[in-house]
Amino acid sequence: MILCCGEALIDMLPRTSQEGEQAFAPYAGGAVFNTAIALGRLSAAPGFFCGLSTDLFGEMLDRKLVEAGVSSDLAFRSSHPTTLAFVRLNDGHATYTFYDENSALQVMTTDDLPSLPDTVSALFFGGISLAGEPCGTAYEALMTREASARVTMIDPNIRPSFITDRDTYVTRIKSMMSMADVVKLSDEDLHWLEGEGDLERLAQDIIARGTKVVLITQGADGSIGYTAQHRVHVPARTVEVVDTVGAGDTFNAGFLAGLQRAEALRKSTLGTLPADVLRDALVMGSTCAAITVSRAGANPPWAHEV
DSSP, X not given: OEEEESOOEEEEEEEEOTTSOEEEEEEEEOHHHHHHHHHHHTXXXXXXXXXXXXXXXXXXXXXXXXXXXXXXXXXXXXXXXXXXXXXXXXXXEEEEEEEOTTOTTTTOOGGGOOOOOTTOOEEEEESGGGTSTTHHHHHHHHHHHHTTTSEEEEEOOOOGGGOSOHHHHHHHHHHHHHHOSEEEEEHHHHHHHHOSSOHHHHHHHHHHTTOSEEEEEOGGGOEEEEOXXXXXXXXXXXXXXXXXXXXHHHHHHHHHHHHHHTTOOSHHHHTTOOHHHHHHHHHHHHHHHXXXXXXXXXXXXXXXXX
């Protein structure tokens, strides 16, 4: 099982009512939640770990997990409210305003971490859950506890407006990246964390700190996978973009599912990942992301669509 560790929330997406008024409609979302849903739709049988509310929005999130074949047995549940993210779209690109104070996501502590069964072979971390407290500390502790024995991947999916203490956040992310077998960053996130410079040099700097595989996504310019031995570029598929909500999250799921299908989602394999296996997994990630951006909202593809 790939256990996805991070936020579940409600995206309030802009809509126009029948009367012509501007409105918002609720959709299940969150970066790591989207990755879990995408993995479930790709028949990867993932699990999901997060602070989940028992409120009406939490029930909505639960239904979506069940529909996609995602187990939430390990989730920490409470009566605290579900995080809401109001989305604004500009030429298809999303910006977010979060309402997260005292939420079920944010209040989770290290005392709420589950003991993981042997069926969990890999863990995926990311999103705004790594910026909040005390949940950020809890997720960091979970990775620290499990990274030596299980495959770990992180995509910070950085939202600068959500970060109140940049120094603390950067220290956490870089620590988790050094423990992770796989790190995925957009080119913007890479420069935000590592500064200006050549993509390959910055990626190899991350590898030198302990990561085995670094993935850089560049939107319409495609994605690049780096290991200590290889550089593999995969162009983006040409599609008509409706919006980019959930694109990176779906890419992560496609990449993980691609490695899983190749029986390469193992710590022993990732250290010497063959270039063709890396390429195939990147293609899987890019294909899944292209389908997602071709339709509204975070609506990742099912296995039969890929």
